[in-house]
Amino acid sequence: MKIQEISGKTGLICLLGSPVSHSISPLMHNEAFRLRGLDYAYLCFDISEHEMEEAVSALKLLGARGFNCTMPDKIRMAELADELSDAARLIGAVNTVVIEDGRLIGHNTDGIGYMRSVKENGYDILGQKMTLLGAGGAATAIAVQAALDGVSEIALFNRKGRSWGRAEQLAAKLNQDTDCKVTLCDLEDADALAGQLKESVILTNATSVGMASHEDSSPIRDPRMLREDLIVSDVIYNPRETRLLAEARERGCRTFNGLYMLLYQGAAAFELWTGESFPLEEVKEKYFQ
Numbered sequence: 001m002k003i004q005e006i007s008g009k010t011g012l013i014c015l016l017g018s019p020v021s022h023s024i025s026p027l028m029h030n031e032a033f034r035l036r037g038l039d040y041a042y043l044c045f046d047i048s049e050h051e052m053e054e055a056v057s058a059l060k061l062l063g064a065r066g067f068n069c070t071m072p073d074k075i076r077m078a079e080l081a082d083e084l085s086d087a088a089r090l091i092g093a094v095n096t097v098v099i100e101d102g103r104l105i106g107h108n109t110d111g112i113g114y115m116r117s118v119k120e121n122g123y124d125i126l127g128q129k130m131t132l133l134g135a136g137g138a139a140t141a142i143a144v145q146a147a148l149d150g151v152s153e154i155a156l157f158n159r160k161g162r163s164w165g166r167a168e169q170l171a172a173k174l175n176q177d178t179d180c181k182v183t184l185c186d187l188e189d190a191d192a193l194a195g196q197l198k199e200s201v202i203l204t205n206a207t208s209v210g211m212a213s214h215e216d217s218s219p220i221r222d223p224r225m226l227r228e229d230l231i232v233s234d235v236i237y238n239p240r241e242t243r244l245l246a247e248a249r250e251r252g253c254r255t256f257n258g259l260y261m262l263l264y265q266g267a268a269a270f271e272l273w274t275g276e277s278f279p280l281e282e283v284k285e286k287y288f289q
């Protein structure tokens with residue numbers, strides 16, 4: 001592995017969370033710093049939720065420029081931030097922090113990453129309806145950013161379990177604070193799903209159903225619901241093609257996975273820390289094929 005030159009002035013940016021050792025963020029950000037000639041280094045620190053406050057104080061003391069945080073720290077970080085972006089406030093979770101004069105400014109770039117991936121895949125969904133599956137971290141970030149960006153309606157589906165109460169709160173908040181109309185439905189209700197899909201331009205799976213080790217499952221039990229002109233996307237990128245995406249492709253739908261969401265959430269964070277554009281093409285070619 002190539003180690004870039006570290007000087008006495010090198011700025012620190014890092015990832016906090018647990019686990020973090022598998023993360024692609026150090027590779028993509030350090031390569032981007034090198035390509036842009038920026039004197040920063042990006043490192044990973046395995047930090048549990050209850051160590052978060054102490055870790056954040058230490059980063060302030062050390063003069064770090066900022067950091068990412070991953071689960072389970074994203075929600076705790078929203079409480080620790082001095083200021084929140086509109087998206088981070090509505091999501092109630094932070095994945096990117098910029099430290100400005102000792103103040104912690106919390107952002108959430110996951111939804112930005114998804115919305116940008118829609119655009120970069122060649123689609124315009126603003127002013128139209130989306131069917132979104134899930135009510136966890138990824139789904140919440142996507143729902144909020146889609147509503148802020150101008151998607152006109154979201155049909156939000158989750159099973160009636162762990163996240164249902166949170167999904168109800170999310171729908172109520174978005175209906176109140178944005179111009180987007182959000183309807184919450186039970187993922188087990190096949191008629192509701194078929195009905196909402198008929199009116200939607202895009203279906204987004206933001207549940208973890210279909211990810212590696214559960215590759216034979218799909219959140220859509222009957223693929224006949226997937227009409228040919230529906231765009232079908234999955235936030236999962238491992239495997240690259242989930243069962244949902246494979247079945248959608250077989251039915252003639254245009255599909256894309258979560259790889260570019262990951263890339264563009266990182267690009268947005270990089271731009272917040274450095275004020276410079278992210279070297280997209282080079283990083284995409286090296287790490288996101």
Ligand code: NDP
Nearest residue numbers: 134135136137138139161162163207208211235258261262
């Ligand atoms: P969460 O645990 O926060 O949420 C998981 C969601 O999936 C919940 O809505 C959960 O419902 C639902 N779910 C889980 N199992 C089932 C099931 N068997 N049937 C129906 N629904 C189910 O996870 P995240 O939101 O953080 O992550 C979700 C996926 O998104 C993961 O695969 C993750 O890898 C991916 N991801 C991709 C990113 C990217 O950049 N591309 C970024 C972040 C995440 P319930 O609460 O009822 O269990």
